[in-house]
Amino acid sequence: MLRNKNKTFSLTTMSKGGRSAIARSRSIDQQLDEERGRREREVQLLILGPPGVGKSTFLKQVRLHHGDQFPPEERRKYHDQIMQNVATGLVQLMEHMERMGLKFDSPDTERLSDDFRKKHPRVSFVALIKKFKEADDEAEEICPATTKAELTKRLSSLDVYQPESPIVDHMHTLWADPSMQYCFSRRLKFDTDKLTQSSEYFLQHIGRICSADYVASIQDIMYICWPTLGIQEHTFRVDQLLYRMVDVAGQRSMRKKWIHFFEEAVAVLFFVSLASYDEPLEEDTSVNSLQDSLQAFNEVSHSHFLNKTEFILFLNKKDLLAQKLKTTPLSTCFPSYSGNQNPDSCIRYIKEQFTQNKPSQKQMYAHACCAIDVPFMKDLLSTVVDRIVDINLRRTKAM
């Protein structure tokens, strides 16, 4: 029996059209209930932001604090990337040695270094990205992706760069050379092509990394520098909720692909690097990197595809910002900034630049952070998880 305000009638007395309308309506209700149930249990989050800002590092922290915590067999999967990071650091130092007119101690080591440089040219991420982009363009031409699923499949299959692994004994010999050691000790004086914190870290731990029984530590995994070229999806369960996090390559050329992943996102976690305030963009050196992040953030947060999606902004690499402010003022990036160079004041100002143009209907949360800092990220993640639970609750109620 169905009740319609003051009328009561039975299905058997209804016309065929009426019955099918009711059946349709029931099926829609059922679909909505299922969808509501799924959304109550599953949250899709989009991880966005320019290259190298710490998106993958953040995901590693989620995996550490809410996932499998990297069992030994999983840690071994990172060894190739770590070896490549060490090799890249060594080759970078060899280039500095050449500039400084330093020679290796023996002709044998000199020969080894020539050979090593030929076999392991520095991994240029710009070149890697270009190669990936060309392969992607070609694939798009042959088989244009029309759906998110197709695009994910295609981009994941392109992401297979695997260079030859360097020989650990060779790395030991090169690193032990006195001229190499001298060059490393002068690293803070390099005018150009400075070592990244990650290269410095891996070179300082080369003895441990090149030992026979090496298993990557959590800190090693956090320091890896390896770009995400395609799309990676990671799922984590926290309490009753399944979090599906989609990490989309951050290069400018890939930004138009972000849109495919917008539709189901409950929230966007947008990352920027505070330390990029004095850096040019790798893909276009005439553009300031933090200004470019600001522009990308404004575009995405105003996208009509995301008008119901909340944003959480991560102002990452605050440790590097604090270091840089000692020598380079914030006005390098924001000429109108006339405050002091205290990291907290500068972070407050940068945060304001990002949040002042937010769409009026949106909530905007912003956190300054250091994605390699394990205890700090543990606390931050619990705050972020609470926020996401709230956002998801509001969203499902509004359905």
Ligand SMILES: Nc1nc2c(ncn2[C@@H]2O[C@H](COP(=O)(O)OP(=O)(O)OP(=O)(O)O)[C@@H](O)[C@H]2O)c(=O)[nH]1
């Ligand atoms: N010092 C410092 N280094 C960081 C921080 N966050 C990330 N890094 C380092 O920055 C480098 C790049 O980090 P990723 O997480 O790979 O950057 P990404 O945003 O995923 O980059 P793409 O995949 O290229 O888009 C790595 O070597 C990290 O160890 C931070 O807060 N402080």
Ligand SMILES: [Mg+2]
């Ligand atoms: Mg990445």
